[in-house]
Amino acid sequence: MSPHDQQALPLAGVRVIEFVHMVMGPTCGLLLADLGAEVIKVEPVPEGDNTRRLMGSGAGYWMTYNRNKKSFAVDIKSAEGMEAVRKLLATADVVTENFRPGAMEKLGLGYEQVKAIKPDIIYSSMKGFLPGPYEKRTALDEVVQMMTGLAYMTGPVGRPLRAGASVNDVMGGMFSAVSILAALLQRKDSGQGQFVQTGLFENSAFLVGQHMMQKVVTGKAAAPMPSRISAWAIYDVFETAEADQQVFIGVVSDSQWESFCRAFDFSDLGNDPELARNNQRVEAREWLMPKVRARIATMTKASVMSLCEEAGLPFSPIQRPEDLFDDRHLNESCGLAELTLANGDAVKVPMLPFEMNGRRLGTRLNVPDLGSHSRDLLGELGYDNEAIARLEASGTVKSS
Numbered sequence: 001m002s003p004h005d006q007q008a009l010p011l012a013g014v015r016v017i018e019f020v021h022m023v024m025g026p027t028c029g030l031l032l033a034d035l036g037a038e039v040i041k042v043e044p045v046p047e048g049d050n051t052r053r054l055m056g057s058g059a060g061y062w063m064t065y066n067r068n069k070k071s072f073a074v075d076i077k078s079a080e081g082m083e084a085v086r087k088l089l090a091t092a093d094v095v096t097e098n099f100r101p102g103a104m105e106k107l108g109l110g111y112e113q114v115k116a117i118k119p120d121i122i123y124s125s126m127k128g129f130l131p132g133p134y135e136k137r138t139a140l141d142e143v144v145q146m147m148t149g150l151a152y153m154t155g156p157v158g159r160p161l162r163a164g165a166s167v168n169d170v171m172g173g174m175f176s177a178v179s180i181l182a183a184l185l186q187r188k189d190s191g192q193g194q195f196v197q198t199g200l201f202e203n204s205a206f207l208v209g210q211h212m213m214q215k216v217v218t219g220k221a222a223a224p225m226p227s228r229i230s231a232w233a234i235y236d237v238f239e240t241a242e243a244d245q246q247v248f249i250g251v252v253s254d255s256q257w258e259s260f261c262r263a264f265d266f267s268d269l270g271n272d273p274e275l276a277r278n279n280q281r282v283e284a285r286e287w288l289m290p291k292v293r294a295r296i297a298t299m300t301k302a303s304v305m306s307l308c309e310e311a312g313l314p315f316s317p318i319q320r321p322e323d324l325f326d327d328r329h330l331n332e333s334c335g336l337a338e339l340t341l342a343n344g345d346a347v348k349v350p351m352l353p354f355e356m357n358g359r360r361l362g363t364r365l366n367v368p369d370l371g372s373h374s375r376d377l378l379g380e381l382g383y384d385n386e387a388i389a390r391l392e393a394s395g396t397v398k399s400s
Helices: 003-008 024-034 061-065 079-089 103-107 111-117 141-148 150-154 167-190 200-207 209-218 254-263 278-283 285-296 301-311 321-326 328-332 374-380 385-393
Strands: 015-019 038-043 069-074 094-097 122-127 194-199 235-239 246-250 315-317 336-340 346-350
Touching: 015 024, 024 038, 024 061, 024 069, 024 094, 024 122, 024 167, 038 079, 061 346, 069 079, 069 374, 079 111, 079 385, 094 167, 111 122, 122 167, 141 150, 141 167, 141 200, 167 194, 167 200, 194 200, 200 209, 235 285, 246 301, 254 278, 254 301, 278 285, 301 315, 321 328, 374 385
Parallel strands: 015 038, 015 094, 038 069, 094 122, 122 194
Antiparallel strands: 235 246, 246 315, 336 346
């Protein structure tokens, strides 16, 4: 991205200091960074954010949510380290954190303490719960999915199952970014900063709101997704003639039903007045679906998808996350941001899912090494080379 493009980004000139780990906090910073903010990640020495070293299902967190950021590695428990952090905070527009309740206050970095350094600061706190009876509890994405019924809705009856991605952490980080953007707009008029807070539990409750309202509207509790009564007759995964090759097809309107019948040569079904309306087809699912399944099971996956595309029907092959590296649309639409791994290998990761003025927001800064910007930031804060070397030698600051 050229210097001109960088200046044109919406949040150019906004400085964000983040004290975050895992997914929720880093996602918030990623959104702000991709939009052009200078996001400085404060990491503890000597090893940095523990997220860097996660394995298993957490192995992809670090590379996914930390591009376009700078790393300032410092011992904030030392007097000299805290002094440097306080100087940095005095230059900030926004501070973000997602540690356990009370942790930032104990360090001397809670909202009121930071506000004393920078009166117009916007301080975003991302927690498991907003203020209330549960606010002291420790939460995880899995915990709040169980608490709100999201896991109940996802798994079969009696087997609650968390969603297959960090939906609350990611969405919670997104809502945090939205609240920060709103606070920045307000500050333009009022000149005042503010404290904004986001809760994982409340985020998950928002996600299941549609199921809460289903009970209100119908008088019946929503069934888990594997046991649900679909709102549409054709809205399922179908086997094709090839082993392990499945296709999802959705027919969600009466006009799409007509298109479906023409595309798959179901003239008898298409001409049946008892199937003309969606609710009629839902009531006929018990005999209708086996007939549709039998037809599609004689066809190849490619032919099923081709017919659906020509007819304008919603459809999808059943894919795995790693298949997206080769996805034609993501690659040809420039929807994957380029990153470089620590070993020098190039890799791609999905960008933010929107464009602005015809432009996608990609990578300006690679995912940072620990302390990769410590020296530059200290120099900007008034430390000379000798002072920086002394901080490095004492282990107060790490540079790379």
